[in-house]
Amino acid sequence: MxxxxxxxxxxxxxxxxxxxxxxxxxxxxxxxxxxxxxxxxxxxxxxxxxxxxxxxxxxxxxxxxxxxxxxxxxxxxxTTHETYLFRDETHWKWFREQFVAEVAEAARRGQRQRTLRILSAACSTGDEPFTIAACIAACMPNLSQWKIDVLGTDIGAGALEEAKAATFNERAMRLVPDDYRKRFFIKSPTATLWTAKPTLMSLVRFRQHNLMAALSERPFDLVFVKNVLIYFDKPSKQKVLDHLRKAIAPGGLLVAGAAEGVSDLLNDFQRLEPWLYRKA
CATH class of the missing domain: 1.10.155.10 (Chemotaxis receptor methyltransferase CheR, N-terminal domain)
Incomplete structure (x- = not known):
């Protein structure tokens, strides 16, 4: 130069x-x-x-x-890659205590099959997908009877390579509950790094995807899109949300970051919380 x-x-x-x-x-x-x-x-x-x-x-x-x-x-x-596991505890408390419990109960009553599909859009280095997987592994009764598919997508191939390695430093792990660390991660003996155990790895997959394009996947029960749409203007947000609408199953849920500015673009969804929406 x-x-x-x-x-x-x-x-x-x-x-x-x-x-x-x-x-x-x-x-x-x-x-x-x-x-x-x-x-x-x-x-x-x-x-x-x-x-x-x-x-x-x-x-x-x-x-x-x-x-x-x-x-x-x-x-x-x-692009910014400031991310860590269990970011936004309110969301994970809901996910563990309400969402997983309600899905498990519906399956027990025969109201749904024991399959669960979750999308983590713009997942960067995989912190969110592995948080999802850890919560499911910890809270889902009879996990072995379920077919769990947690898909993490990102536009960056480099970020996805890191995500597939499933290795996180202390900063990324700082909010992970101690019992989750012990159950689902292995600490490197020579460095302050933690790697997800096969229990979690088996629940998660990754693929490259640009949010401005349609995602060729079967519909998901739950979609996370957090801390990404803040970088988009209204027309771009609308295009992304139009694609995500098609990716969510009828009655499925969308979790958005509090600052994403999407509420006025989701009038066809039922707003359950400032950050939680249900598809009609």
Missing amino acids: PINLIHETVTPDQLTRYARLIYDRTGIVISPQKRTLLSNRLRRRLRETGIEGYEAYYKHLSKLRDADPEWDAFLQEI
Whole structure:
């Protein structure tokens, strides 16, 4: 990378074009206030690729397919991966004490089959899917009689590779109850890392997916979409939610982050909590 780019930021015109490229591919909005942040992230890619300058890198990115490793590396730079297990305890208390209990009781009464499908959309490095799996493994009676399918999706291939490794540091594990740590995770003897046991691994799978596209899967009983739509504008949120509607079974549930700003876009759903919606 040329030495004169070390402290140089993208021009307003370059920011506009990068923002449009990112928006068109992902639905994520990059505001003018993110100019310095975007410049810092771009410089990392210039160093890695040896491409000389923001303009040349923009032209390079524009020609790449979505599945290209460099496009994925760029996305990893510009998206936030601050995540950890058992984030938003209110949601997990409901999930353990109400949702799992009600699903188990319905199966006991013969009102539903012993199958459960849950989607964790934009799951990043897998913290949420493994939280879901841990709660099910701990709370579902006669777990071996159930067919559980927890799917974690993300646009980033790099994030999904980390998710598949199912290994988490102390920061990511800090809210995991002690009994869950002992039952469902193995601590590395040489580092402060924890790896999910096969009990959890057997319940979870991952696949790459862009929220702006339809998901080719059978409908889910429950969908989590948290801490991601805050980066989308209203038209993009609407498009994502239209796809998620089709992914939720009739009577199924949607859990959204409190700050996602989706309530006015889900008028056809029954709002049960500020963060919980039921499909009609």
